[in-house]
Amino acid sequence: MNVTSVDLVTQYKNIKDEMDRAIHAVLDSGHFILGEASKEFEKNLAEYNGVKHALGCASGTDALQLAMMAHGIGAGDEIISVPMTFIATIEVMILLGAKPVFVDVDPKTYCIDPNQIEAKITEKTKAIVPVHLYGQAADMDLIMDIAKKHNLVVIEDCAQAIGATYKDRQTCTLGDIGCISFFPGKNMGAYGDGGAVLTNDDEIAEKIRMIRVHGSASKYRHLLLGINSRLDSIQAAVLNVKLKYIDQWNAKRGQHAARYTEMLRELDDVVFPYTPDYNTHTYHQYTLQVFDRTGLQNFLKEKGVATGIHYPIPLHLQPAFASLGYKEGDFPVSEQISSHVISLPMYPELPQDHQNYVAEQILAFRK
Numbered sequence: 013m014n015v016t017s018v019d020l021v022t023q024y025k026n027i028k029d030e031m032d033r034a035i036h037a038v039l040d041s042g043h044f045i046l047g048e049a050s051k052e053f054e055k056n057l058a059e060y061n062g063v064k065h066a067l068g069c070a071s072g073t074d075a076l077q078l079a080m081m082a083h084g085i086g087a088g089d090e091i092i093s094v095p096m097t098f099i100a101t102i103e104v105m106i107l108l109g110a111k112p113v114f115v116d117v118d119p120k121t122y123c124i125d126p127n128q129i130e131a132k133i134t135e136k137t138k139a140i141v142p143v144h145l146y147g148q149a150a151d152m153d154l155i156m157d158i159a160k161k162h163n164l165v166v167i168e169d170c171a172q173a174i175g176a177t178y179k180d181r182q183t184c185t186l187g188d189i190g191c192i193s194f195f196p197g198k199n200m201g202a203y204g205d206g207g208a209v210l211t212n213d214d215e216i217a218e219k220i221r222m223i224r225v226h227g228s229a230s231k232y233r234h235l236l237l238g239i240n241s242r243l244d245s246i247q248a249a250v251l252n253v254k255l256k257y258i259d260q261w262n263a264k265r266g267q268h269a270a271r272y273t274e275m276l277r278e279l280d281d282v283v284f285p286y287t288p289d290y291n292t293h294t295y296h297q298y299t300l301q302v303f304d305r306t307g308l309q310n311f312l313k314e315k316g317v318a319t320g321i322h323y324p325i326p327l328h329l330q331p332a333f334a335s336l337g338y339k340e341g342d343f344p345v346s347e348q349i350s351s352h353v354i355s356l357p358m359y360p361e362l363p364q365d366h367q368n369y370v371a372e373q374i375l376a377f378r379k
């Protein structure tokens with residue numbers, strides 16, 4: 013049997029008629045950047061999250077950059093975040109001339125450990141960027157208390173967490189601004205790149221509206237330094253269809269996650285995903301910590317089961333970030349997680365017999 017990590021084709025086939033109609037309507041309209049489809053999607057996305065403004069852009073990476081630019085983050089500023097994330101979270105800080113300052117993650121949730129934040133705050137600190145890793149929120153109330161006390165901006169990296177809730181509130185709306193990715197493999201993926209920022213702040217929303225079109229409010233008059241980062245109308249139309257299904261798809265992921273845990277529960281040297289009571293998890297990834305990861309990954313590959321590692325090198329040890337001056341041992345929890353995590357196949361349409369097969373093979377490896 014061949015089990016892939018994700019399957020984007022089955023999902024398309026399930027909603028093909030509706031999707032094709034939405035895409036063709038954009039082709040017929042002749043508006044390909046922003047335009048009606050984008051406006052409609054932005055309205056629906058804002059409504060879904062219960063937030064005043066949702067603004068589309070070209071990727072999740074750009075969403076983070078736009079959020080930082082709109083909050084005036086630049087040279088000399090320090091931003092507190094984690095080494096246990098996808099590189100984009102940190103990359104944009106450095107591109108803007110700001111300095112990432114790492115804090116280790118909580119050993120159970122794998123999200124930023126709020127108790128370690130205050131020790132890293134200096135007079136240069138401007139923002140905190142919590143990452144809702146694998147699809148569940150960091151402990152946002154504690155983070156917001158610290159941010160208020162020190163007058164810091166909180167930018168949520170929600171790339172993996174659309175639809176996740178924290179204490180019954182939608183993530184992405186708990187800080188000052190939230191950043192989403194619509195990369196095809198994310199829980200709500202476009203058919204290409206895409207992203208969005210969410211905020212209740214009118215002034216910040218207005219700035220982002222300008223920054224994403226080269227800093228202009230009207231044609232060829234540029235008020236701010238900007239970039240080119242818009243959501244294509246075709247992607248907006250695709251996402252408008254998908255938004256109707258996201259809760260249903262996230263629920264399916266939750267069911268698959270519960271089944272994996274149930275089927276594998278006899279493995280007593282495996283660390284299963286942990287969700288505190290205050291969170292609902294979107295299971296962008298279903299990720300275990302295992303003792304012999306390389307052995308398991310190779311065994312599963314031989315059996316036709318694809319797995320992923322999110323992420324094999326914590327960012328403080330990435331060659332590209334060597335100039336930050338961190339070394340091995342600086343963030344022991346992130347290092348421990350990075351060297352033991354393995355993500356199992358996970359997508360809403362994952363067939364049960366595929367899932368059974370994955371679990372059987374993992375159990376067979378352990379015997």
Ligand SMILES: *Cc1c(COP(=O)(O)O)cnc(C)c1O
Nearest residue numbers: 071072073098100171193194195
């Ligand atoms: C995917 C991802 C991003 C970047 O999103 P893109 O749309 O790929 O640019 C940023 N942060 C995290 C945590 C991600 O998983």
